[in-house]
Amino acid sequence: MTTGILIAGFGGQGVQFSGKQIAKTGMYEGKQVSFLSSYGPEMRGGTSNCSVIISDEEIGSPLVTTPDVLIAFNIASYDKFESKIKAGGILFADSTLIAKKSEREDITAYYIPATGLANENGLTGFANVIMLGYVMAVTGLFSYETFLGHMVESIPESKAALIEKNKKALEIGFNYKA
Amino acid sequence: MSKVVFEKPKALADVPFHYCPGCTHGIVHRLVAEVIDELGVEDRTIGIAPVGCSVFAYNYFNCDMIEAAHGRAPAVATGVKRSLPESVVFTYQGDGDLAAIGTAETVHIAARGENVTIIFINNAIYGMTGGQMAPTTMPGQVTTTSPYGRDRKIQGSPIHVCEMLSTLDGTAYAERVAVNSPKHVIAAKKAIRKAFDMQLNKKGFSIVEVLSTCPTNWGMSPTDALKWVESDMIPFYPLGVYKDITKEEA
Amino acid sequence: MAKKVLMKGNEAIAEAAIKSGCRHYFGYPITPQTEIAEYMAKRMPKVGGLCLQAESEIAAINMVLGAASAGVRVMTSSSSPGISLKSEGISYIAGCDLPCLILNVQRGGPGLGGIQPAQSDYYQATKANGHGDMHLIVVAPASVQEMASLTGLAFDLGDKYRIPVMMLADGALGQMMEPVDFEGIGCETLPEKPWAACGHGGKRKHNVINSLFIQPEELERTVIERFERYKVIEENEVRYEEYMTEDADIVIVSYGITSRICKTAIANARKQGVKVGMLRPITLWPYPKAALRRLAETASQFLTVELNMGQMVDDVKLAIECKKPVSFFGRTGGMMPSTDEVTAEIMKLAKGGNN
Numbered sequence: 164m165t166t167g168i169l170i171a172g173f174g175g176q177g178v179q180f181s182g183k184q185i186a187k188t189g190m191y192e193g194k195q196v197s198f199l200s201s202y203g204p205e206m207r208g209g210t211s212n213c214s215v216i217i218s219d220e221e222i223g224s225p226l227v228t229t230p231d232v233l234i235a236f237n238i239a240s241y242d243k244f245e246s247k248i249k250a251g252g253i254l255f256a257d258s259t260l261i262a263k264k265s266e267r268e269d270i271t272a273y274y275i276p277a278t279g280l281a282n283e284n285g286l287t288g289f290a291n292v293i294m295l296g297y298v299m300a301v302t303g304l305f306s307y308e309t310f311l312g313h314m315v316e317s318i319p320e321s322k323a324a325l326i327e328k329n330k331k332a333l334e335i336g337f338n339y340k341a
Numbered sequence: 342m343s344k345v346v347f348e349k350p351k352a353l354a355d356v357p358f359h360y361c362p363g364c365t366h367g368i369v370h371r372l373v374a375e376v377i378d379e380l381g382v383e384d385r386t387i388g389i390a391p392v393g394c395s396v397f398a399y400n401y402f403n404c405d406m407i408e409a410a411h412g413r414a415p416a417v418a419t420g421v422k423r424s425l426p427e428s429v430v431f432t433y434q435g436d437g438d439l440a441a442i443g444t445a446e447t448v449h450i451a452a453r454g455e456n457v458t459i460i461f462i463n464n465a466i467y468g469m470t471g472g473q474m475a476p477t478t479m480p481g482q483v484t485t486t487s488p489y490g491r492d493r494k495i496q497g498s499p500i501h502v503c504e505m506l507s508t509l510d511g512t513a514y515a516e517r518v519a520v521n522s523p524k525h526v527i528a529a530k531k532a533i534r535k536a537f538d539m540q541l542n543k544k545g546f547s548i549v550e551v552l553s554t555c556p557t558n559w560g561m562s563p564t565d566a567l568k569w570v571e572s573d574m575i576p577f578y579p580l581g582v583y584k585d586i587t588k589e590e591a
Numbered sequence: 592m593a594k595k596v597l598m599k600g601n602e603a604i605a606e607a608a609i610k611s612g613c614r615h616y617f618g619y620p621i622t623p624q625t626e627i628a629e630y631m632a633k634r635m636p637k638v639g640g641l642c643l644q645a646e647s648e649i650a651a652i653n654m655v656l657g658a659a660s661a662g663v664r665v666m667t668s669s670s671s672p673g674i675s676l677k678s679e680g681i682s683y684i685a686g687c688d689l690p691c692l693i694l695n696v697q698r699g700g701p702g703l704g705g706i707q708p709a710q711s712d713y714y715q716a717t718k719a720n721g722h723g724d725m726h727l728i729v730v731a732p733a734s735v736q737e738m739a740s741l742t743g744l745a746f747d748l749g750d751k752y753r754i755p756v757m758m759l760a761d762g763a764l765g766q767m768m769e770p771v772d773f774e775g776i777g778c779e780t781l782p783e784k785p786w787a788a789c790g791h792g793g794k795r796k797h798n799v800i801n802s803l804f805i806q807p808e809e810l811e812r813t814v815i816e817r818f819e820r821y822k823v824i825e826e827n828e829v830r831y832e833e834y835m836t837e838d839a840d841i842v843i844v845s846y847g848i849t850s851r852i853c854k855t856a857i858a859n860a861r862k863q864g865v866k867v868g869m870l871r872p873i874t875l876w877p878y879p880k881a882a883l884r885r886l887a888e889t890a891s892q893f894l895t896v897e898l899n900m901g902q903m904v905d906d907v908k909l910a911i912e913c914k915k916p917v918s919f920f921g922r923t924g925g926m927m928p929s930t931d932e933v934t935a936e937i938m939k940l941a942k943g944g945n946n
Binding site for chain 1: 595623769
Binding site: 383384385386387389396397399400402403404405406407408409410413415416417418419420421422423424425428429445446448449 | 645649658660661665679683788791798800801803
């Protein structure tokens, strides 16, 4: 099985971090993985997106143009990529920033007010982690423990204060019920 | 018993130079070789030859030599010195090589303060290609590409290399000398020695600009060429020390 | 099992270079390969090495020439427009028989072009990396893992044959992250270089590193000697991967990032009953001519897939002496073909749509 994930949002919303964490977790779970970020001037404050592929087989193109899973963090990304999701695919949208609802019937859409939840819980800047928790709960792509373990591992000691916030954010997303 | 009163420096190869009669490259080569001998560093010296009349300099020195692309000797020298920090590295470059096509490399080796010595031959003309205008060709000077004399309004003004490089922090030593008289040759030797000393003491970048002759392309006899250095070049390119950080330190 | 790490292709090359004994890096920033200089700037000082940002690509390649002359393992990296600037130095390095690694993380061109992945420097890399009668060994990785392993190989081959080696990658490979395992990459002892200009130490005649031979007889002799060495390289160092070619009717020839897209497309086409396989050149020079000639005996047609308007396709035609039809499919300017596009192209050929 091969899952192509496209994550898109504003620069600074943690799009790249999210993609890397997903790829790393896949790697630690023994899967084939690739991560490809948009690069160049695109990164400078504008939109940011990345392709993550998790597969049981050798990965061909690392570029995800028709995702199995789209994670959209802003309206521009939603507008650009919602129509590209494969039939049978899944949409995740941060409903705090995306007021629209998908009219497609061949995909499953999940909405979570990740940015709102982050702000309410004193976790401003952690909407991406809340989203990741939710994605994990819905898709079961990998275990909560593996993911949390490796995310914590990747946080340098100098930023230990971030560990608790990440844990809390992940938990909020994981337990979110629409 | 006879006494040896004159011999070639050991660092200079025992082969005839290919330079034109009256050209001063031979004198400068000898001075560099004498300094290498005096310092006893031939075994760890790497010289970089340029493109220009002195392109064959690698045939004339007994130390290891590298022939660089036109203008790139300072970059090649940087690569050598950074790989072998205890080596002694010099480049030997003409005015077209150093101040036209290789200006960026020249400025930046000085800016970085590389412990490298440049011997810069300024004869105000392109020699190897047959007498074209150089970046150091003086106002009014006739060359094949400034046939009516260099006009500042058309061809711009010449570059004063020592003055320019002396403004950079990385330059430890910059001196302009000439080799048109025994007195000047002795002073030139001292300057080259000083430049190598600066390098050995890791003081930074050093350059000695040598006002030289090109009788062939100047269209002069060797003796007239020597006189022309005195009468026309030195007034425009004053001799002297433009930077010496050991003096500033003292 | 050694621990795998998730790394960008650019970073994997830098780390592999350090593991292979490279302690000197000279470069100039250009997208999409700047991570190499950044990685080197962080790592080199910690291993007693040097990362120097030159004033230009021209200076950087000449610093490489100097360091290689001095006998150390050295590399530079750039992307297409920067490689053009390095051409002069590359030619001198080839003419001086100096080993070094030059990495081109290709982007779309010509001119300033774009910054997205391309393979449009194939001609430049394999035919005209600089002026003169010369070759570089050109290696073309197709994954982050291979970027690491070929970096080690590049240094070894360079030293073995006294030849500059180019790694021809692209923006996608440089930027993408994949797991990489560094086990087996590295070297215990670096080879002796008695020819280097590192100071004669009073122990030998002085060495001269030079590409100037003013007598035509002498230059001809030098070039012919070098081509004899090239012949040995062509005999011994061709590398390629064959994928499902045993029964293949259509043979795709593709290298680097596009070969991966082709693999997926091959799987798709096979599901639809088309016997298709691929030869993936790993060395672009020397080129796997013999392997292609062998495949031309059994396959009925060839298809090259490239990120350009058709460059390597010429080498396939030459290798098989046009004995079988060779068609081309590609995208250019930084665009990447989708798996579906490649699959469609295979299906078209299978149905006799070649003419």
